[in-house]
Amino acid sequence: MNRPGIKDVAKLAGVSVGTVSNVINNVPTVTPERIERVNAAIAQVGYVRNAAAKTLRRGVASAVGVLVLDLNNPFFMEAAEGVTDCLSQTESFMLLASTQASVEKEAELLTLLESHAVRGVLLSPAGASLAAAEEIVQRGTPVVLFDSIATPPTMSSVSVDDASGAALAMQHLLGLGHRRIAFLNGPEDVHQSQQRKRGVDTAIARWSGKEAQLITHNLDSYTIRAGAAGMTKLLAEQHPRPTAIFCANDLIAIGASMTAREQGLRIPDDLSIVGFDDIALASQLSVPLTTVHQPMFQLGWRAANLLLEGAIVRHETFSPELRVRRSTAPPS
Amino acid sequence: MNRPGIKDVAKLAGVSVGTVSNVINNVPTVTPERIERVNAAIAQVGYVRNAAAKTLRRGVASAVGVLVLDLNNPFFMEAAEGVTDCLSQTESFMLLASTQASVEKEAELLTLLESHAVRGVLLSPAGASLAAAEEIVQRGTPVVLFDSIATPPTMSSVSVDDASGAALAMQHLLGLGHRRIAFLNGPEDVHQSQQRKRGVDTAIARWSGKEAQLITHNLDSYTIRAGAAGMTKLLAEQHPRPTAIFCANDLIAIGASMTAREQGLRIPDDLSIVGFDDIALASQLSVPLTTVHQPMFQLGWRAANLLLEGAIVRHETFSPELRVRRSTAPPS
DNA sequence: TATCAGGAATGAAACGATTCATTCATTGGG
DNA sequence: CCCAATGAATGAATCGTTTCATTCCTGATA
Numbered sequence: 035m036n037r038p039g040i041k042d043v044a045k046l047a048g049v050s051v052g053t054v055s056n057v058i059n060n061v062p063t064v065t066p067e068r069i070e071r072v073n074a075a076i077a078q079v080g081y082v083r084n085a086a087a088k089t090l091r092r093g094v095a096s097a098v099g100v101l102v103l104d105l106n107n108p109f110f111m112e113a114a115e116g117v118t119d120c121l122s123q124t125e126s127f128m129l130l131a132s133t134q135a136s137v138e139k140e141a142e143l144l145t146l147l148e149s150h151a152v153r154g155v156l157l158s159p160a161g162a163s164l165a166a167a168e169e170i171v172q173r174g175t176p177v178v179l180f181d182s183i184a185t186p187p188t189m190s191s192v193s194v195d196d197a198s199g200a201a202l203a204m205q206h207l208l209g210l211g212h213r214r215i216a217f218l219n220g221p222e223d224v225h226q227s228q229q230r231k232r233g234v235d236t237a238i239a240r241w242s243g244k245e246a247q248l249i250t251h252n253l254d255s256y257t258i259r260a261g262a263a264g265m266t267k268l269l270a271e272q273h274p275r276p277t278a279i280f281c282a283n284d285l286i287a288i289g290a291s292m293t294a295r296e297q298g299l300r301i302p303d304d305l306s307i308v309g310f311d312d313i314a315l316a317s318q319l320s321v322p323l324t325t326v327h328q329p330m331f332q333l334g335w336r337a338a339n340l341l342l343e344g345a346i347v348r349h350e351t352f353s354p355e356l357r358v359r360r361s362t363a364p365p366s
Numbered sequence: 367m368n369r370p371g372i373k374d375v376a377k378l379a380g381v382s383v384g385t386v387s388n389v390i391n392n393v394p395t396v397t398p399e400r401i402e403r404v405n406a407a408i409a410q411v412g413y414v415r416n417a418a419a420k421t422l423r424r425g426v427a428s429a430v431g432v433l434v435l436d437l438n439n440p441f442f443m444e445a446a447e448g449v450t451d452c453l454s455q456t457e458s459f460m461l462l463a464s465t466q467a468s469v470e471k472e473a474e475l476l477t478l479l480e481s482h483a484v485r486g487v488l489l490s491p492a493g494a495s496l497a498a499a500e501e502i503v504q505r506g507t508p509v510v511l512f513d514s515i516a517t518p519p520t521m522s523s524v525s526v527d528d529a530s531g532a533a534l535a536m537q538h539l540l541g542l543g544h545r546r547i548a549f550l551n552g553p554e555d556v557h558q559s560q561q562r563k564r565g566v567d568t569a570i571a572r573w574s575g576k577e578a579q580l581i582t583h584n585l586d587s588y589t590i591r592a593g594a595a596g597m598t599k600l601l602a603e604q605h606p607r608p609t610a611i612f613c614a615n616d617l618i619a620i621g622a623s624m625t626a627r628e629q630g631l632r633i634p635d636d637l638s639i640v641g642f643d644d645i646a647l648a649s650q651l652s653v654p655l656t657t658v659h660q661p662m663f664q665l666g667w668r669a670a671n672l673l674l675e676g677a678i679v680r681h682e683t684f685s686p687e688l689r690v691r692r693s694t695a696p697p698s
Numbered sequence: 699t700a701t702c703a704g705g706a707a708t709g710a711a712a713c714g715a716t717t718c719a720t721t722c723a724t725t726g727g728g
Numbered sequence: 729c730c731c732a733a734t735g736a737a738t739g740a741a742t743c744g745t746t747t748c749a750t751t752c753c754t755g756a757t758a
Binding site for chain 3: 039041088
């Protein structure tokens, strides 16, 4: 008899195990006198409820899985805070893990979460295919997509309108007079990248009359490092170099501006830069970053809420907003 | 019969449940022919192992809990990546949650983790008291302290030498000629704050001869917001204002420099600023931040490693390094 | 051929909380 | 005074896996 269990508590309190269980679960039919007796016993033996046993019997755990691409991306962490906030009103809690943008790791973690019988999963998909997610949905674990949409819709989703956000950014640059613009996009097979590319293309297309030139690069991740590398490549390959750069997220923008500055370029004088997300630091950079704002906390909150709400498949879309700061100016 | 279990697999494969279990757990005594047969059956029925049942029987889960003060602090997220990296070599995984620097939430989460029979907990304590942690250690769940030390030592720990790091920073400022220095520290009851304060004090004391003046403010969190607020207060209350500020972490430094700039102060001309941590963004700020570097990834990695290693209580200390950048200069 | 050793396979018991059909106690009405 | 009705408490069965003592096989040896 290692750790005290419900039986030990019951014996000490002189009640049945059923009663102890009822006390633990706040079942309202228990006499106040007994509640007190049981609680005293619990405190005395140092009882801690065995979550595994509970989950086994109940069939479902009180956890919600959250799978993000990168723990170091403030976008996801802001959202995670939103999730936590929503969950804190229930007795659920968050299981947070990073897929490191790897499809295999994502599949692995999804199985792990499924095996733990989580109430559901909030997923920011690593690749184009939702096969792994579809599978666990089929088997009964609900999934809410984060910043992505399933077609056909077998799972709920929350997202911002990436395309229109990207279009906003491009319109801004085009409006300032830029005609040679680079787009440092994220990995090609990520949903967000595709949507943002769409938005960029429509913005360019709509600008019809005056010929605007677009150079698109797909980076291998949404990180500062990738942004820096992308910028290096851009400066080496493109002559004349672009006068403005739209980055698929703020971290890429930070990396890009870092490299640009190292190469002696001045922002925004020599080069305008626009980001995406509006992470807290965007306004603190050497030059406060013009960027497309996403309501990250809310996004996470609603995603969790949709999961808790249950069965209905629903899609919630938030509208992004352009935050013009100092990293953009007309071309010199 | 809802979800297929081990029995269903056994029936289909024509073997016993014990054999299926052995296959799942890679017990080497199983015939290759049977392994294949079982795996085929597993794939066919879409079997997913029930982690709750496993944990119930085994008595311990294959998860490691990680409790940090703030998900939005890159310091912890870098460390979390280190933890994940270390854990990925075993079949363990990380359960990451934020205490939001609240002692109550910390206690709550510790109990939650204990109830889930985690292999152990990596804890960055929210307050001065380790009572809650001690309790679960007593009951058999190992805890490794993250950036903090228990006295008497009932749990292992990893940390950097906060005091000497802080001393490094102060020496730097004093060496530059600053004589009126403010210290924007974190919450008073957090271990790191206390240690960094110690370092600051010894540095000042050692500077004996010339009278150096120190103004210390304890903020209520290690965040950008708190840093900004602290700076506002500092500028309002202190006349003449300090010529240099040492911040207990980079986020505070970012917040402080943000406010300073809003008030028309130039960094480092009017005000020198030093941070602590050296998060990735420190070098990307409007003025690259002079800061005390901590090996965050390694810190997390070693913490996880100590936990996996088991019983021995051990303390590992890393040495911080000063990274001089552009946010510091002699007073004008 | 009979026996034995050793490895491989078996399946019942156990893990600890929850559930729910049953039992027990109490109260009020006829 | 008995019965019914209501509410509280009980405890055996259950969830799905792992464990391990036992059984089964196979091939080698005497």
